[in-house]
Structures are given as structure tokens and as C-alpha cells.
Amino acid sequence: MFDSVTKRFGGKVAVRDVSLKLDAGERVAVIGPSGAGKTTLLRLAAGALQPDVGTVRFDGSNITGSTATLAYQGETLVDRRTALSNVLAGRLGALSWLRGFIEPLLPKHPEPALERLDAVGLVDRADVPVKSLSAGERQRVAFARALMQDAEVMLADEPTANLDPSSRRNVIDVLDAALDGELLVTVLHEVDLALEHFDRIVGMADGRVRFDTPAQAVADDQLDALFAAGASTPGTDGERTGTEKESDVPVPRYV
Numbered sequence: 001m002f003d004s005v006t007k008r009f010g011g012k013v014a015v016r017d018v019s020l021k022l023d024a025g026e027r028v029a030v031i032g033p034s035g036a037g038k039t040t041l042l043r044l045a046a047g048a049l050q051p052d053v054g055t056v057r058f059d060g061s062n063i064t065g066s067t068a069t070l071a072y073q074g075e076t077l078v079d080r081r082t083a084l085s086n087v088l089a090g091r092l093g094a095l096s097w098l099r100g101f102i103e104p105l106l107p108k109h110p111e112p113a114l115e116r117l118d119a120v121g122l123v124d125r126a127d128v129p130v131k132s133l134s135a136g137e138r139q140r141v142a143f144a145r146a147l148m149q150d151a152e153v154m155l156a157d158e159p160t161a162n163l164d165p166s167s168r169r170n171v172i173d174v175l176d177a178a179l180d181g182e183l184l185v186t187v188l189h190e191v192d193l194a195l196e197h198f199d200r201i202v203g204m205a206d207g208r209v210r211f212d213t214p215a216q217a218v219a220d221d222q223l224d225a226l227f228a229a230g231a232s233t234p235g236t237d238g239e240r241t242g243t244e245k246e247s248d249v250p251v252p253r254y255v
């Protein structure tokens, strides 16, 4: 899917010569320190960013809205609207601007959205304004909204951020169960959660893929090296300058 991809922002290299073959049905977690390029990788996979070098394709085709969808975090929902209305908004990309604006307010064909809410276990909360839902429930509504795209690739950027530990596991389980043969690629900060719930782990630091292995094969020293690599000067050539004090070096997030 990623063939020798590099993405720069000005002089800053966010993703550097990344090649990854990702297949339908896989469950992939991308981990790594802050600034590693994880979100940039996901946005490239979503077609929201174009690579400066290389290509991003899925199954031989360019990425479009029906190929890949990015599930946003639960906080991005419209608070005053119901869960159903927010999920219906997931079809906005396929509608004209005006229809897209009006339709979520007047849902004439709620069935597809109700199906997606059912898939995430929230069909009985369809009429509830999302401001009354828990953080975990909001995240599940955000997944239902993304499922409306019927895309072959589901992408999620830190879907467990700001959730308590039991909700984190639940949210990942719900997402896994709601998907069928689709490819799932998730950026996760919690390494333990990634190792427990995903088949394949991609470790990134300084824009590079440092390892790409089955979850059960990830070794502690690989994780140590990954997060130590992230302590180098971000976005330059990926090497430590040698001038940092120990206190400048971020503590690995998986500890």
C-alpha cells in the first residue's frame, strides 16, 4: 500500500521512505513516540495528504473516500445533535452540500445509520444527544459515523485517548467486532493495548518504520529502542545531537 513514501512539511520530514504492504482484514496498530509520523502516515493512508515521493494505494487503486475512511475522535461529534444525526452526517461526503446540511436534521432514511449504531451497540441510544453520552459511547458513535462510508480501510487516530482503561478495551473490541473483512489501521499510544488487541504492530520513530512484526513477536528491547529513538532531535536526520540532558529525553510512553 505504501511504496517508498516520503512526506515533508516545509523542511521537516514527517514520514521518510516508508514502504508497507497492508492487506484486507488485517488489524494493524501503529505505535511510537510523539512526533514519529504516525498521524501523518494515517492521513496519507486516508488520502487526506499526498506524498511528496512514492505512492499510497490500496488493492492497486488510488485512495478515495470509498477506499479509506478516517474515524475521528468522539470529541468531534456535534454535541447538541442526537447520535443518529451525527452518524447520518457520515454520509456528507456523498451528498451535495445543501442536502448534506439538511439531511442530518431531517433523517428520512435512518436505517443505514441505525444499522451502524447497532454494530457499535448503541442503537438504543440513537435519539440521545451526544452530549449526554459517555466518552466511550461518543467514540463508538464516531466509529458508527465512519462506518457509514462503507470503506475498505478503516483508520483511527488514537481512538482511546481520554478514555478510562476499561472503556479503552471496550472501544477497541467494539471497533474490531463492527468490522468484517476491512483493513483496520489504528494509531495507539498505549503499547499494551496494541499488543493485546492487534495482530500486527508497526513501530515508527523519526518518520521511519523501525519494525513491522506480528504482535506476539514484539520484544521489549525493540520497544526500548523505538522510544529511545524518539528521544532524538525530531525531524532532522533522526540522530541524537549528543547535547541533550537526560531530563530532556522524554520518558517512554509505554512505561
Ligand SMILES: Nc1ncnc2c1ncn2[C@@H]1O[C@H](COP(=O)(O)OP(=O)(O)OP(=O)(O)O)[C@@H](O)[C@H]1O
Pocket: 009, 012, 013, 014, 032, 033, 034, 035, 036, 037, 038, 039, 040, 041, 234, 235
Ligand atoms: N501540518 C503540519 N505542518 C507542519 N509540520 C507538521 C504537520 N503535521 C505534522 N507535522 C510535523 O511532522 C512530524 C510528525 O508529526 P505527526 O503528527 O505525524 O507525529 P505523531 O507520531 O502522530 O505524533 P503524536 O504522537 O505526538 O501525535 C512532527 O514533527 C510534526 O510537528
